[in-house]
Amino acid sequence: MRFDVVTLFPDFVRQCAAVGVVGRAQQRELLQVETWNPRDYATDNYRTVDGRTCGGGPGMVMLIDPLRAALKAMREAAAEPVHVIYLSPQGARLTQGRVEALAKLPRIGLLCGRYEGVDERLLAHEVDEELSIGDYVLSGGELGAAVIIDAVGRLQEGALNDAQSAQQDSFSDGLLDCPHYAKPVRHALGDVPEVLLSGDHAAIRRWRLKQALGRTWLRRPDLLVQRALDKESRALLEEFRREYAQSERERLANDAAEQ
Structure with a gap:
């Protein structure tokens, strides 16, 4: 090009x-x-x-x-x-x-x-x-x-060392990208999610999709309006919403206790 x-x-x-x-x-x-x-x-x-x-x-x-x-x-x-x-x-x-x-x-x-x-x-x-x-x-x-x-x-063939990098970028499939982690696994700022260390590729794929859906819902909900979600994606997004709501309730309770 x-x-x-x-x-x-x-x-x-x-x-x-x-x-x-x-x-x-x-x-x-x-x-x-x-x-x-x-x-x-x-x-x-x-x-x-x-x-x-x-x-x-x-x-x-x-x-x-x-x-x-x-x-x-x-x-x-x-x-x-x-x-x-x-x-x-x-x-x-x-x-x-x-x-x-x-x-x-x-x-x-x-x-x-x-x-x-x-x-x-x-x-x-x-x-x-x-x-x-x-x-x-x-x-x-x-x-x-x-x-x-x-x-x-960067989308030209051979420009990236791994072609899958472009396929997994934010917006490539209409969603924001999932979170990424590197070693060390344990750190003062937090630990790498256990599922990413499990070796279970199906579970890892599911976790990454759920995080991508949830991050898009939180940060760019307009993208979800434009996207027709399949059955798995709808279920994962609902699961993320429940987990997010629970974590927010716990955060608010901890804040109130500290005051």
């Missing part, structure tokens, strides 16, 4: 993509990350890439021509078709499902805006979709681009 990033800060993008899973994936030639600076395609002596917004008001807008020239050069740099994404708080919310769909594409272009954004006419003619990484505003699209490169890149 190849990522092409149109950005005024190419060093930032390259540095973000050089570490961790994405960095190793590039070393293994599973990913390629290239950057394109619109300033290199500006035609005046000042390498101007922005202008005042029409109609008045604060802030500057990124100009059509330098961006369009950078996108043209980007498209011509490789034979594969490129799917161009503009990082914008007005875009559709990025989800794991969208990440998985993007991971199947051979090439993705990421357009990073700055200032007040990009001239709307360029977006209408040169961009395939707009994506947002959350309901907040950043100084530019580079952090969003880095998020997409990481989220999509």
